[in-house]
Amino acid sequence: MSAVIIFTTFGLATALIGKAKGSSFFIWFLVGAVLPLLGLIAVVLYRVEKNEPERRCPRCGHVHKIYVQVCRYCGEDMYLPDPSEVRHPAR
Ligand SMILES: [Zn+2]
Numbered sequence: 468m469s470a471v472i473i474f475t476t477f478g479l480a481t482a483l484i485g486k487a488k489g490s491s492f493f494i495w496f497l498v499g500a501v502l503p504l505l506g507l508i509a510v511v512l513y514r515v516e517k518n519e520p521e522r523r524c525p526r527c528g529h530v531h532k533i534y535v536q537v538c539r540y541c542g543e544d545m546y547l548p549d550p551s552e553v554r555h556p557a558r
Contacts (some may be wrong), residue, residue: 476505489518518520521554530554
């Protein structure tokens with residue numbers, strides 16, 4: 468019985484943090500309930516994807532997060548981009 472309470476509590480805590488960071492409540496609830504402590508750590512470390520700066524692949528034009536180093540569509544190496552090509556969704 469106490470295990471159910473622990474899983475539910477961790478699931479809810481993880482889900483609330485995940486939702487606050489703009490991710491899915493349901494997915495993070497599952498992660499938190501299945502992996503009680505690990506899920507909570509994961510959601511705290513999880514970066515807010517929609518606030519990450521983006522830039523466009525110079526070869527194929529697909530948009531990637533700034534930390535992506537190789538285009539997953541065409542394999543183009545993407546080094547540090549020109550500042551004018553970086554897009555900041557949060558601003
Ligand atoms: Zn590309």
